[in-house]
Amino acid sequence: MIVERDVPVPMRDGVVLRADVYRPENDALVPAIVNRTPYDRSSPLIQLAAIEPERVVDAGFALVCQDVRGRFASEGEFYTFFADGEDSCDTVEWAAAQSWCNGAVGMAGRSYAAAVQWLGALERPPHLRAISPIVTGSDYYDGWIYEGGAFQLGFNVFWIWLMTEPRSVNKLDEVYRHLPLRTLRVSDLAWARLYAHWLAHCTDDYYWRSLSINRRYEQIEVPALIVGGWYDVFLRGTIENFVGMRxxxxxxDARRGQRLVIGPWAHGSTYGPYPDHSFAPFAPHDALDVADLQLRFFDRWLRGERNGIDDEPPVQIFVMGENRWRAEDDWPLARARETSWFLREGGALTQEGPGSEAPDEYVYDPRDxxxxxxxxxxxxxxxxKANSGPLDQSRLGDRDDVLVYTSDVLEEALEVTGPLSVVLHAATEGDDTDFVAKLADVTPEGQALILAEGVLRARxxxxxxxxxxxxxxxxxxYTIDLAATSNLFLPGHQIRLLVTSSSFPRFDRNPNTGNPLGVDEADDLRAARQTIFHDAQRPSRLILPVVPR
Structure with a gap:
């Protein structure tokens, strides 16, 4: 294998980005796969996070690993996403023009390195043939920096510290509790500016629209192998990209060539091959060689090999509970039936709608x-231990500010596969507030293992x-989007819905004041009484896509 280090790659504005190139030792012209990362392309673990260089070269491809603008060895100023469309396009065209390349180029990578693929594809580089984005979103407002209008405090601060103070990422409890949000100290000035801009643009305005993928699928002309996880923070965007491109x-080719793979995985660390690890309830059944899927996909679209991919179902999902992989012809599943489970008095969750019932109440206090x-x-x-995946929610049910609704014990297995939502009829005494919903699978032993979570800010x-x-x-x-899942509720299990007004630190605490985002101090926080209605005129309900078996 030939390895070239610190190769200069000039951009259209004269800025030079640096890359490492891995390619076969023979003189044959080969396709290129580009990985652009903000996490140091020289780290072996970062290379693995995209696709293993040795496997790429052994399969007869070249791999170009590049630091994005303003990161590590690359020149310029780093600012999330805004330059990545043109820079990805220029890098693809540079790779295609190299003496060792046959002119066909793909892109691979995960998280940010997946986002730059979509942004680059929007520029329509003439030599880009396919992309393989893993665990990334479709919109950088809803589903990345914000979720349901709430600021994704946990992820955003974790990401900033990972990029600026990585040795402190496991000591963020006090950082998360800092108020007001707008005065949070960020040591790196570039990231301090980004954080300030994210807070300032708290609606889906021009700032975010200029970057959105989901508004511009018509501009993307290449197939994509899209990989996500049921416990990934970007799950909804992952699925939206597949559906939107189809x-x-x-x-x-773009419409017919989309492929979707979703396993029982979380976002993972930035390092190592995806998925980094399995959650105990699903291992070892969730094992999947993602790199092999990528290389077959690139064989098809970068070499034109008719290797059978075109004849295979475009969707692979892991059905949790049953713990097996299953192929599907599309997403969402045409045979799934939207089924309402109604919130009822006494904490019941039933398919029978309510009559005349008193509402439930709780007090949400952002100080706790x-x-x-x-x-x-x-x-x-x-x-x-990882703070993601199928963890037990039972202790949340002991809190006075969490309402719990649980079905009867299931006598037969019930499969839920597809988009999830909760419709709440609710009132608050606050001038603003949040409503949070969590779906869980309750085992016979009493564990309430979370499957999905969503939030909606009242304003x-x-x-x-x-x-x-x-x-x-x-x-x-209020309609709360819980993204999606695929889970088989086994006989003896129960369906549980938890309703509250916070999930901290994943989402910022709503202070209930109605003030502009980020200005409230600790003394401004105030409690608010929340009322959840579930009567014939206001039937609050959980909507599940039930798949006949």
Whole structure:
């Protein structure tokens, strides 16, 4: 294998980015795979996070690993996403022009290194043939920096510290509790500016629209092998990219060539091959050679090999509970039936709708928020254990500010595969607040293992383009997006829905004041009484896609 270090790659504005190139020793022209990362392309673990160089070269490809603009050896100023479209395009075209390349180029990488693939594909580089984005979003407002209008404090601060003070990422408890948010000390000036801009643009405005992938699928003309996890923080965007490209992709190849793989995995660390690890309930059944899938995909689209991929179902999902992989013809599943499970008095969850029932109430106090316990997160570890995935939510049910609704014990298995949502009819005494919903699978032993979680900030109940403050005491309908899952609730298990107003530190604490984001200090926080209605006129409900078996 030939390895060239610190190769200069000039951008259209004269800035020089640096790359390492791995390629076969023979003189044959080969396709190139580009990986662009902000996490130090010279680290062997970072290379593995995209695709293993040795496997790429053994398969007859070249691999170009590049530091993005302003990171490590590359010149320029780092600012998330804004330069990455043009820089990815220029890097693809540079690779195609090299004497060792046959002119066909793909891209690979995960998280940020996956985001730059979509942004680059939007520029339509003439020699880009395919991409393989792993665990990334479709929109950098809703589903990345924000979720349901709430600031994704846990992920955002974790990411900043990972990039600026990596030795302190497991000591963030006090950082998360800092108020007001706008005065959080960020040691690196570039990241301090980014953090300030994220807070300043708290609606889905021009700042975010200029970057969105989901508004521009028609501009993307290449197939994509899209990989995600049921416990990934970017799950909803991962799925939206697949569905959007199948419907609106900019070429026949793009629409027909989309492939989706979702396992029972979380976002993982930045380092090592994806997935980094398995969660105990699913191992070893979730084992999958993602690199092999990528190389077959690139054989098809960078070499034109008719290797059978075109004839295979485009979707592979891992069905949790049953713990097996299954191929599907599309997403969402056409045979899934949208089924309502109604919140009922006494904490019941039934398919029978309510009649005349009294509402449930709780007091949400942002000075004592309900904690994040696992789920689709990207947070620092707690007590040396990952704070993501199928963790037990039982202790949340002991809190006075968490409502719990549980079905009867299931006599037969029930498969839920597809998009999830909760419709709440609710009122708050605050001038603003959040509503959080969590779906869990309750085992016969009493563990409530989380499957999905969603949030909606009250002021964004009608959309994220502008704020519409709620009237205190007035009941509104709130639709909370819980992304998706695939889970077989086994006989003897129960379905559980938890409703509260915080999941901290995943989401910032809503101070209930209605003030602009980030200005409230500790003394400004105030408690608010929340009312959840579940009667015939206001039927709060969990909506599950049930798959007949």
């Amino acid at each position: 419907e609106r992709g900019g070429s026949d 928020p309900a904690p994040t316990i696992g789920g689709p997160t990207s947070l620092p570890s707690k007590m040396m 964004f109940r009608e959309g994220f383009d502008r704020e519409r403050p709620p009237e205190p005491g007035h009941a509104y309908e």
